[in-house]
Amino acid sequence: MESANVNIVSDCFIKPKFTSSEAQEPTYFSPWDLAMMSVNYIQKGLLFRLPENQDFSITAFLDDLKDSLSATLTHFHPLAARLSTVKQQNPPSFSVFIDPNNSPGARFIHSSVSLTIADILTPTDVPLVVQSFFDHHKAIDHDGHELSLLSVQVTELIDGIFIGCSINHMVVDGTSFWHFFNSWSEVFRSNTIARPPVIKRWVPAGSDPILTLPFTREDEYIDRPNPPVLRERIFCFSSDSLAKLKAKVNSECNTTKISTLQSLSALMWRCMTRARRFPGDKETGCRLAVNNRRRLSPPLPDNYFGNSIQTVRVTTTAGELLDHSIGWTAWRLHEAVANHDDKEIRELMDSWVKSPFVYKMGAYFDGNSIQMGSSPRFDMYGNEFGLGKGLAVLSGYANKFDGKVTLYQGREGGGSIDLEVCMLPENMRALETDEEFMSVVRGEIGF
Template identity: 30%
Template sequence: MKVEAVETALVAPSEVTPRHALWLSNLDLAVPKTHTPLVYYYPKPAPSDGGAAEEEEAGSFFEPARLREALARALVPFYPLAGRLAVGPGGRIEIDCTGEGALFVVARADFTGDEVFRDFEPSPEARRLLVPFAESGDPPCVLAMVQVTFLRCGGVAVGTGMHHVTMDGAGAFQFIRTWTGLARGEAPSASPFHDRTLLRARSPPHVPFEHPVYSPSYLNGAPRPFVTRVYAVPPKLLADIKARCAPGASTYCAVTAHLWRAMCVARSLPAESDTRLRVPANIRQRLRPPLPATYFGNAIVRDLVTVKVGDVLSQPLGFVAERIKRAVSRVDDAFVRSVVDYLELESEEGSQAARGQFMPESDLWVVSWLGMPIYDADFGWGRPGFVAPAQMFGSGTAYVTQGPEKDDPVNVLFALEPEYLQCFDKAFYGE
């Protein structure tokens, strides 16, 4: 498969924007210094009898100039994305709001949408084809990259690479909704809130909780070869999984408990050993006072759930789901402030930069996109038919997502070592 770039440009904000250094919080600095690659697939619209006007509209399907102009306008309220990563006083990373612009690429592919998206699997190859690549995520790198790829079938893939220090998933979809709304000719939605000092550490720092998930020793596992598969959880299977949990168990807790059990089976983990689940919690509404609804940055705190493998396998599924629920529920204002202060002390000791990126084989990390507006990305030619990460970054990581329609299956994108796949498939689907 080949992709040829036919246009590459920097798109600057359409108006003059503030020029200053933007301070980054400890939660911003605790994420990997990489660009997060996402891909949106838009199938070619079905032909109809709409006449000449509709044919003209079809001829302008994903007109690059329209997307480029809307991007320039979106970068006015989201002006940090037009800046560059920089090193500020004391060596602390910050965003230099220079207004230089986001990278915008138009490309043509020699393959069809079905060849890639019918059974899409995130991979380095998918990222190479569909998302711009930055050699490094270190300063002074570009922060926002977009590629619009016209496929041989007439469909379009839009790949985005946004630097993780600039935003979390909620922030990414906030930006996409603004960009797509402007492309449809709508007025900009609510302005993003950029002041990240709301998450500044206390003086002196106070750490009443333990935070092993942020320990420099936690993510120092060895990289292992892995492949990513998409596992559909159709409504009947989802209902069965939730029925085995307590009434009111969330889809995330129930599906993650089921996934955790299948992983322990597939990897043949010793029953007496510990297995740990890394869970993320959106803190926007958990702080007192809450963060502004449009807070643009990283507002995710992580925690670890530690359980004996034997308990994951032998206890009722509801036991595991309840442990997950308890971990997510305990993330309140006091816990978040403790995390921020812990990271402050860790950075002062110089250990934060030494953290690796790979979990031990006994562990699992599950990110939820449930309830996020990932399919509200309509540039004016319809909603995407598929949205997913273009690449995963380590074995044992998973995303739980919902399809474009409410009756669609929940999907689990899971990265696992190839030798465990067959056993995992059987365990996940109850064979």
């Protein structure tokens, strides 16, 4: 199955149905955006069952998708553009921006593969072929100078349809990615958008609205890591099991403040560290992606379209982590998130303006830590496109490494969460037999 070929049936570009004067102006980036220049595109998508009614036509369906995408791009016009760079000689620096000129639009691919839904969802691990359901394989954001900033790939299976989006991570974070996806589904159903995006980027007070990067050589800001072969598996946590975990964690700390996500992150950090069999004095960390929109004062609107995320990191030694209770771990994560406030965000951004940097995947994600990304709060299963509720959320190659954990909305709803876990094969085998971890997966956790 891994060698099943995904065949391209057709390939075109989609432009916004209407172009406003705002859409003809360049869009300049925030520090949050520019720091993403060397990471991969965000690649997420939904698997649907093929409608059983005789009237369904894939040709008509694709036409409807293209038409609704064009209407959606009227509002999300940066996704139809490309990146451009202007270089300055004295001092040596350059600025990168979203350039609406001379772009063919967003890419739209129709592909097919001779596989069934069961071939994708039945195996223990996510099949490698899923990576071929996404365009821009291994692309980094800087490639958006030549590649489309958005590429949609619709893959026909024998009994299903997969709709995958690859979006440049300089242009969107997870919140904005799903805001676009939700809006596209909404336009498909009703030709309306309830929450138009706010396109103008936030920059720190007192800084130039056009931020520059003080680099002269590509190797200062371009990094294309080649991660080792990983196993990728999705674990499902019921709302009941998560409620028990949260209650246990809070009880241990005599508090009610620790969230479900902080409790689950503590579990993953402990169990993945145990699976890696580190010596007791080895430093290990847990990074949590945090949405800054509501943490700023005044807050940014929820429909702010761009990046507004940072990570908070807690570190300790493997011995200290495993010697203490899960409540001790969760409380430390809780404190890190609680302390990430307006003052800290602005200090970090002011520091970035004084000394700009970009995240380099190879250096940023060390093999001793874990990173919790995405969010189960995103509306993933509300995107139906006339096909009914999706069967699974799946992702591509992008931004995966040993220790990456991606949080998804559970398909059963009600506060359930699905985790996509990436680990080295020997470490994944150890995680699968970790009793603390598997007891929560099975819902058998007790006090």
